[in-house]
Amino acid sequence: MSTMGRLALADDRGGTLLPRPQRHRQRAAVPLRAVLSRVVVAVVAVAALAACGRPSDLDHQEQVAFARGCTSLIERNMANADPPVRELGGETLDLRDPAGFYAVLERLRGPKTFDFNDPADADRSPKDKLDDPCRPRTPPKSTESTSTTATTTTTAPPGP
């Protein structure tokens, strides 16, 4: 007998391991046909669900999600800065004055800020589109840390 044959024919020997079922005598531990058909049905159902349109207010939801993502990025950028002051879009962000800080971000934010569906911008990844407008700069004539934080990801995808 070949090595392959011996390998394939070896039996389980552990006390609580399953013996190989005799042909047509023992029902399967799981109904394989049912499992297979349910997997196929589930995949088709998911595809159908995804294919049947989009949420009615997807544009608005995207803007809110990106505004939160942008704010989170800025907060993480400034959390360890001393003093926690940065510039963004010509305005000063100062975390020591939270009300003013968020008022500036509200002002800076607008429908155009997070337009992720502009065809002219299609070559840029979502990460770049979020990072670029959400990367505050250290104010000029300042001596504080100049480190910045971008979104943490694996790596930027390549261009075309």
Add this chain to the structure above:
Amino acid sequence: MTRRWVDVAVPAGLVTVTAATRLPHLSTPRAFVFDEIYYAPDAASMLRYGVERGGVVHPPGGKWLIAAGIRAFGFTPFGWRFAALVAGCITVVLTYVAARQIVRGVLLPGLAGLAVALDGVSFTTGRVAMLDVFLALFTTAAITFTLAALRHRDNRRAVNRCRLGAALALGLGLTVKWSAAYLLIGVLLAFVLLDARDPAGPRQGRRVLATVLSLTVLPAAVYALAYVPWVVNAGKTYQHLHDCQVYGDCSLSLANRIRQLVEDQNRVLEFQRTSKQDRNSNAALAWTWWNQDHPTTMFRKPCLDAYAQAPDDLADRACDGAGTGKVMQIVTVANPVVWFAALAAGLVLAGYAIARRDLTIVFLLVAGVYQWLFWAVNSRHSYSFYIAPLIPAFALWLVYVFAQRGFRWVAPVFATLTVAAFVFYYPIWAGRPLTPDQARAREYWLAY
């Protein structure tokens, strides 16, 4: 009667435990975690245009699943993470089903499912809109079908059915990430070996040929099907917009669509070939994964009292209820009990493989190391959470060894320690704010 009740109760219990531990705070943070910044917007683009926009480095299958969650619950953190939650629950149940192919009863298979449910890599990847949990789902399905075929090796019809299931699962896996191909090689070899045990003759040759064809053509067909929306909507792809704007080639003939698809695939291939290790502080070479000393910090935010004043439409709520001094982080690192016990079980299993020459044991070992070995010889940048598809196989290693005489006493000890480790590490897996001392206590051996 009792058997039937147990057959339902154990999987239901596993789903309940998995969902109950992963569902709380699923929407936190309300910001993109790690590569969610790519996949969630890509999924939204697919709902909008039928294709992704911008640079794409993975096939569309996983992103379609994320899109289904967004379709159901909107472009919210819950919506884009929902599919991962469901995939994680199914993976746990599949691990249970796979374990039932190799050990008796339901307790040890239940323990296998529990080990996956309470592992840190499975837990964290099962709560973010990334692709690894979907890859784990489909590779675990392929492993399950292969183990079932090995168990029912004398029943040709059952083997054929399992081969079909494995081929479809691997095809779906390929539509998520190309690395599913690594497992395909192992599954193909297992089925060819099953064919080889039959008496030699023309029928044996036909069986081997049928196996090779079904495990190559079918996955390829499933992969091609996943790109049908791409070809249909080629006019909205970046590839087409670029060609149209730059080269004036705005043709939408079928030939042009296919050409642009081939270019897209080449672009993905180029990324996989040229993306090297030095770009990201979270990257970890595969040979360093064994002790988990370079886990991936997917999200980290030092908390400040000021964040409480953020208006709702700007607040990420990462630090909800936590003031200045605490830190919120999501770290993808394995449950140490599951991880190191599995490594030890792997050594025992290797000994059994040599002593018993059992194809099931050999396949179990392959299923647990394929992703690791291929990444170890690949210079492309890699991350320790790439082991997500291996965790179910590790759980199978564990219960196979626990089922042996001399190791049965270990199972209850393992279960207890796994739960204890889960409770301890839960805050850094689920992103619950901790004090610096609490966070330091959870730092992992040589890590950081």
